[in-house]
Amino acid sequence: MADSAGAPRPSSSVKLVLLGEAAVGKSSLVLRFVNNDFQENKEPTIGAAFLTQKCNLPTRTIKFEIWDTAGQERFASLAPMYYRNAQAALVVYDLTKPTSLIKAKHWVAELQRQASPGIVIALVGNKLDLTNASAAAAGGNSEDEDEEGGGGAAGGDGGDESGDARKISTDEAKTYAEEESLLFFETSAKTGHNVSEVFTAIANAIPETSLKSTRGPGASNAVSRGGDEQRVNLTGPRGDAAKDSCAC
Amino acid sequence: MESLGEEPWDVVICGTGLQQSLLALALSRSKKRILHTDPNYYYGQYEAALTLQEAESFAAKHAGGSSEAEKKRSVVRNAAVWKPDDAEAQGLKFPRAYSLALAPQIIHTKSKLLSSLVSSRAYRQVEFLAVGSFFVYEPAKDGSDPKLSRIPSSREDVFSSQSIPARSKRSLMKFLKFVLDFESDDQKPLWEAHADASLTDFLTAQFKLEDDLKRYVVALTMALDGKASVRSGLAAINRHLTSMGMFGPGFCAVYPKWGGLSEIAQVACRAGAVGGGIYMLDTSATMKPSGENEKASLELPNGITVQADSVISGQETTASVQAISRLIAVVKSPLNSLFQVLVEGAPTPAVAVVALPSTPSPIYAVIHSSDTGECPVGQCVVYLTTLATAGSKHELEQALVMLVYAVEGEDSTSPCLYQLYYEQALGDRQSTTENHGTTPALSFPPLSATIAFEDSDLEAVKTAWSLVSGDESDEDTYLVFEDREGADAEDEVYE
Numbered sequence: 001m002a003d004s005a006g007a008p009r010p011s012s013s014v015k016l017v018l019l020g021e022a023a024v025g026k027s028s029l030v031l032r033f034v035n036n037d038f039q040e041n042k043e044p045t046i047g048a049a050f051l052t053q054k055c056n057l058p059t060r061t062i063k064f065e066i067w068d069t070a071g072q073e074r075f076a077s078l079a080p081m082y083y084r085n086a087q088a089a090l091v092v093y094d095l096t097k098p099t100s101l102i103k104a105k106h107w108v109a110e111l112q113r114q115a116s117p118g119i120v121i122a123l124v125g126n127k128l129d130l131t132n133a134s135a136a137a138a139g140g141n142s143e144d145e146d147e148e149g150g151g152g153a154a155g156g157d158g159g160d161e162s163g164d165a166r167k168i169s170t171d172e173a174k175t176y177a178e179e180e181s182l183l184f185f186e187t188s189a190k191t192g193h194n195v196s197e198v199f200t201a202i203a204n205a206i207p208e209t210s211l212k213s214t215r216g217p218g219a220s221n222a223v224s225r226g227g228d229e230q231r232v233n234l235t236g237p238r239g240d241a242a243k244d245s246c247a248c
Numbered sequence: 249m250e251s252l253g254e255e256p257w258d259v260v261i262c263g264t265g266l267q268q269s270l271l272a273l274a275l276s277r278s279k280k281r282i283l284h285t286d287p288n289y290y291y292g293q294y295e296a297a298l299t300l301q302e303a304e305s306f307a308a309k310h311a312g313g314s315s316e317a318e319k320k321r322s323v324v325r326n327a328a329v330w331k332p333d334d335a336e337a338q339g340l341k342f343p344r345a346y347s348l349a350l351a352p353q354i355i356h357t358k359s360k361l362l363s364s365l366v367s368s369r370a371y372r373q374v375e376f377l378a379v380g381s382f383f384v385y386e387p388a389k390d391g392s393d394p395k396l397s398r399i400p401s402s403r404e405d406v407f408s409s410q411s412i413p414a415r416s417k418r419s420l421m422k423f424l425k426f427v428l429d430f431e432s433d434d435q436k437p438l439w440e441a442h443a444d445a446s447l448t449d450f451l452t453a454q455f456k457l458e459d460d461l462k463r464y465v466v467a468l469t470m471a472l473d474g475k476a477s478v479r480s481g482l483a484a485i486n487r488h489l490t491s492m493g494m495f496g497p498g499f500c501a502v503y504p505k506w507g508g509l510s511e512i513a514q515v516a517c518r519a520g521a522v523g524g525g526i527y528m529l530d531t532s533a534t535m536k537p538s539g540e541n542e543k544a545s546l547e548l549p550n551g552i553t554v555q556a557d558s559v560i561s562g563q564e565t566t567a568s569v570q571a572i573s574r575l576i577a578v579v580k581s582p583l584n585s586l587f588q589v590l591v592e593g594a595p596t597p598a599v600a601v602v603a604l605p606s607t608p609s610p611i612y613a614v615i616h617s618s619d620t621g622e623c624p625v626g627q628c629v630v631y632l633t634t635l636a637t638a639g640s641k642h643e644l645e646q647a648l649v650m651l652v653y654a655v656e657g658e659d660s661t662s663p664c665l666y667q668l669y670y671e672q673a674l675g676d677r678q679s680t681t682e683n684h685g686t687t688p689a690l691s692f693p694p695l696s697a698t699i700a701f702e703d704s705d706l707e708a709v710k711t712a713w714s715l716v717s718g719d720e721s722d723e724d725t726y727l728v729f730e731d732r733e734g735a736d737a738e739d740e741v742y743e
Contacts, residue, residue, distance in 0.1 A: 049522040049732055070521035077527040079291050079514035081373065084506065230596040230619055232376040232495050232502050234366050 011061035012211040020092035028189035095125035122183035131166040256555035265293040269513035272520030282525035287532035295351035297507025300343035327670035351509035357494035378499035380597025447481035467603035498594030544687035573640035
């Protein structure tokens, strides 16, 4: 952790939180974005706390600090610290699974209640490779990144005779996203379709003003008098490592 | 949901208080199957941070007193909330704008809690703020107004102090020098014979400290009964002095932003979840009777029964009679003068501590600025603590009025927008273990309800960790972890 001590970090950090029903592909989307990688039959998320990825825009660089739910969403047990200071959220549903959009709407409401007022929310319908709409859809093999370890998700829904497992129309989700002023994309973490576009769109949507400080505007009741100079660094007086990327 | 009950869990942890949560953090790399539940719909139990709405349900739940007939008493009792009828008109904001800490302990920079958070890599998700000045309340006398006197708390501070006469400075400096290595063989003979005697008397006899200075020293021990012994008092002052400057100039303790130990509990539970632990809030797990050769079974509210190889929980009742009274008050002015930066380069303090003389025991007021995220800008939250007596609620309310008057200089009989009062047992200090069938079960004692976090509260966590880890336990790995993978994408840039 100490190797990059003291290196300048010109980019602005943006905390991005992931939300959505188990097994819709939250971690897979991030894995595709960060490592350009995809794993079939991925286990439920364990060990992934926090990933970082830079996103270069023409005028600025955004460094996403991407927080995974670590499974705490499953029994509605996310802590306030998860939402705190989040400037962006990715609310993911599985477009082959109608209940997952209902759940996504619930998370959007929860964000509007718990998170900073200016938070940028993107609604993402994942698993586009399981529909006809995707030229890249490789027939047969369902994208089963079952996060629940047997929690009955994508597997059974995958193999429609026509090869189209879509259960949620683009129009339906898009209309909802427009009503709630959300960014909207349909993606495939498996093929990579539209994945980087989601993150670029989020980066573009973050208002310049909220990038001034490294921590953004703060949670609903956060109104700081001093900014960052009152933070204490536990690795020593004005030490290093703390700004380095992090995990639990 | 069904899968919860199929296989026995290695550990079921009941409750997300600080100690249970730190245990979850300690086990987060062990690959053990962990189910972690809490009966409340928020994290932290008696260390939680509450919105005003949550404070109301907390007060309703713990409103009961402790009847003399009951041998066992609940840990928290006599809770009540109050606000003026026109609180909103006076400036009270919406309930979620507040985060009232049930465990507002300051944490000395030397505390093992902080070094454990660093070695376990959990510290990065907590924002720590500086605890600034310590004050003693001086009542009005000879026509002068009541005021707060700042306690000089380092040798530099004593040097530069205007209010201490030169002769007194010398004796105080001599005392401070002594305290810094009071445990050395050179200094031990000076105090060991009086270890259990009163610190005040010792200061008089050995250092000829004047009354004012003795009050400063005794206040800094933060002993709730105001009667620190020589041994415990010297240890407390030593901790205070040696913690000074450790993470930067001008402060000896820190406070986690957004609600104190609640924040650490949340971060520790998140680490537990990242390690694969399953989290269920709003879920009480009830122990079912089990046969001699069976594992313990616990029943969850949805009718599911789970089995466990070990069960860790917190004591819900206590035989302890002694309790503290705590008044948490949202004050409608920011009391800014308490949060000044006094040393160049020091972070802006967010917490100040005031000792108010009172009988039979002193009252400590710990004031949190809005920088803590616990209240909106323009207000502050005052946490008043004293040993519980029949009249202590009224005394704390009086102390609040006196404090605000001493800071603001103008009379305000009702400085308060909202208040939560409760009494909390001081606890038995010991974890309890018993067996349910073949399953060992350990219950943590309630956390010390002291002004500063006590490292001794961490011992039970390690005991529980050893119990759960069994033969695999290697003490060197306790709460010492590498950073998790995925933190290395630093230099790749997605165009």
